[in-house]
Amino acid sequence: MAIQTILVINKSGGLVYQRDFSASAPRLSSNEYLVLAGTLQGVVAIASQITPKSLQITRKTGSKSGSDANHSSQLVPYVGALGSSAVPAQELGSFMGPDYFNEAFTSWNTTGLKHVTTDQNSLFLYQTLTGVKFVAVSSQSATSTMAVSIAENLLRKAYCLYVDYVMKNPFYEPEMPIKCELFDKRLGELVAQL
Amino acid sequence: MSHKIINPSTSVAQHPAPQGYDYTIGPQQTLPDLPQSMGPSSASTFASTGISTTGPSAASAASSTNLASGPSVYSSSLHPLAHTQQVSLAAYAFLFQEMVAQARNASKSVAEIELRLHRHGYHLGVRLLELLNFRSSVNASSRSAFFKTSTAGPSSTSATVSSSAPSAQLHGYHSHGSGDAAGATAAAAAAAAADDGHALAHSISHMKRRDLTMVEILQFVHSTVWTYLFGRPSDDLVKSSDRDNEFMIVDHAPLLTRFISSTNVQCDFFVCGVVEGVLDSACFPCAVTVHSVPDDKFPEKAVFVVRFESAVLEREALRA
Numbered sequence: 001m002a003i004q005t006i007l008v009i010n011k012s013g014g015l016v017y018q019r020d021f022s023a024s025a026p027r028l029s030s031n032e033y034l035v036l037a038g039t040l041q042g043v044v045a046i047a048s049q050i051t052p053k054s055l056q057i058t059r060k061t062g063s064k065s066g067s068d069a070n071h072s073s074q075l076v077p078y079v080g081a082l083g084s085s086a087v088p089a090q091e092l093g094s095f096m097g098p099d100y101f102n103e104a105f106t107s108w109n110t111t112g113l114k115h116v117t118t119d120q121n122s123l124f125l126y127q128t129l130t131g132v133k134f135v136a137v138s139s140q141s142a143t144s145t146m147a148v149s150i151a152e153n154l155l156r157k158a159y160c161l162y163v164d165y166v167m168k169n170p171f172y173e174p175e176m177p178i179k180c181e182l183f184d185k186r187l188g189e190l191v192a193q194l
Numbered sequence: 195m196s197h198k199i200i201n202p203s204t205s206v207a208q209h210p211a212p213q214g215y216d217y218t219i220g221p222q223q224t225l226p227d228l229p230q231s232m233g234p235s236s237a238s239t240f241a242s243t244g245i246s247t248t249g250p251s252a253a254s255a256a257s258s259t260n261l262a263s264g265p266s267v268y269s270s271s272l273h274p275l276a277h278t279q280q281v282s283l284a285a286y287a288f289l290f291q292e293m294v295a296q297a298r299n300a301s302k303s304v305a306e307i308e309l310r311l312h313r314h315g316y317h318l319g320v321r322l323l324e325l326l327n328f329r330s331s332v333n334a335s336s337r338s339a340f341f342k343t344s345t346a347g348p349s350s351t352s353a354t355v356s357s358s359a360p361s362a363q364l365h366g367y368h369s370h371g372s373g374d375a376a377g378a379t380a381a382a383a384a385a386a387a388a389d390d391g392h393a394l395a396h397s398i399s400h401m402k403r404r405d406l407t408m409v410e411i412l413q414f415v416h417s418t419v420w421t422y423l424f425g426r427p428s429d430d431l432v433k434s435s436d437r438d439n440e441f442m443i444v445d446h447a448p449l450l451t452r453f454i455s456s457t458n459v460q461c462d463f464f465v466c467g468v469v470e471g472v473l474d475s476a477c478f479p480c481a482v483t484v485h486s487v488p489d490d491k492f493p494e495k496a497v498f499v500v501r502f503e504s505a506v507l508e509r510e511a512l513r514a
Contacts, residue, residue, distance in 0.1 A: 170292075182454075
């Protein structure tokens with residue numbers, strides 16, 4: 001899975017970070033990226049609106065009572081070895097595990113858009129509890145659940161990096177475009193390891 | 195290495211109810227502070243409310259064995275149970291972030307931000323010299339003896355404290371004022387106070403020797419201060435080859451600025467302030483600056499340059 005682009009969209013739908021990782025990435029103008037971010041935000045909002053109310057309620061009660069059948073549908077399996085063995089433990093940020101996290105996690109994106117697949121490309125979306133969205137564009141058409149969970153793991157790691165290197169940077173203004181050298185660097189390392 | 199020492203804070207298992215701020219331990223978690231008397235019943239309430247008490251205590255036990263492998267009074271808090279008290283790196287980072295942001299909002303220029311951070315650190319350094327020297331003066335036996343008496347349970351000691359403490363203070367005051375008052379009673383009162391476990395200072399037989407030469411005090415900064423602040427000694431201590439009064443403390447990956455992308459503001463000036471505070475209050479007036487010297491292996495390498503005033507050099511020459 002070749003990652004072409006990673007985007008970060010803030011909770012109000014503005015594009016705060018965009019980076020291309022391969023030379024073959026489609027050249028979009030910065031304005032087009034902004035439009036893409038806004039469109040995704042709109043689609044996510046609509047998708048959560050059109051989820052039937054009854055489904056939302058059963059999901060909620062299901063996860064509260066802790067029944068496994070409902071729970072597992074929201075649980076993303078942990079995909080280890082995203083090339084992380086090369087990173088010495090000290091290089092990591094404030095997370096304790098050798099790989100930021102090392103167990104399956106609950107997807108917070110229960111009602112919104114998760115991925116878009118075409119014959120040429122696929123787009124994955126990871127939403128955090130606070131409404132920040134991480135988007136990865138890959139150059140392969142990936143439909144398998146494995147590919148989706150790999151992408152979710154990757155984007156969750158990107159989120160961990162965001163939490164460490166962007167939110168803990170005193171020179172970053174919340175909701176503004178991200179210009180943090182260390183975040184750039186670590187994200188580059190993460191994607192290069194794939 | 196640092197991730198071993200700074201872990202998310204866990205509650206201290208079987209810790210007696212803290213009575214106010216204990217300067218030998220530092221700030222303590224006070225949330226699950228239940229009176230000792232309701233011991234067995236409190237356990238059941240914990241279980242019923244769903245707060246797992248076994249998880250953190252098991253984790254803290256594991257980490258305490260981990261840290262106890264090389265116990266040194268220099269680096270650790272004096273309290274026997276304090277090894278399990280750790281600070282979360284994330285909390286540390288957020289606090290520092292807020293400090294920098296505040297300095298930035300209040301200043302007009304880059305130099306002013308750095309000066310403010312430097313000043314914050316200076317006050318920390320002045321206190322740190324005192325604290326760390328005090329801690330290293332307490333040996334293990336007196337420490338355990340002191341804390342054993344103080345952890346004997348509030349109900350048994352409180353009665354004796356309330357009866358004897360006022361008289362002891364009174365006797366001590368009299369002997370001070372009149373000079374020739376019965377020394378025996380004063381000594382007895384002091385002994386009683388020590389028995390009550392109210393002054394750790396009583397159990398110190400002699401203080402640690404003061405660091406008198408530049409190299410000694412820099413070693414103290416390089417190892418003791420750094421270990422206390424960052425969980426490891428600094429990576430190198432170098433003497434400048436061209437200037438006699440110049441020393442360099444090298445840190446390959448400064449902990450405080452770990453998450454801060456390099457900008458034109460050097461946030462490590464806070465650590466400069468700490469070092470200068472320690473050295474100044476130890477009577478080694480100096481100026482400390484920091485320079486980031488990135489190399490291939492350590493892209494965040496920082497060098498703290500200590501320039502002593504000429505008076506220090508002259509004093510050193512007289513001693514030699």
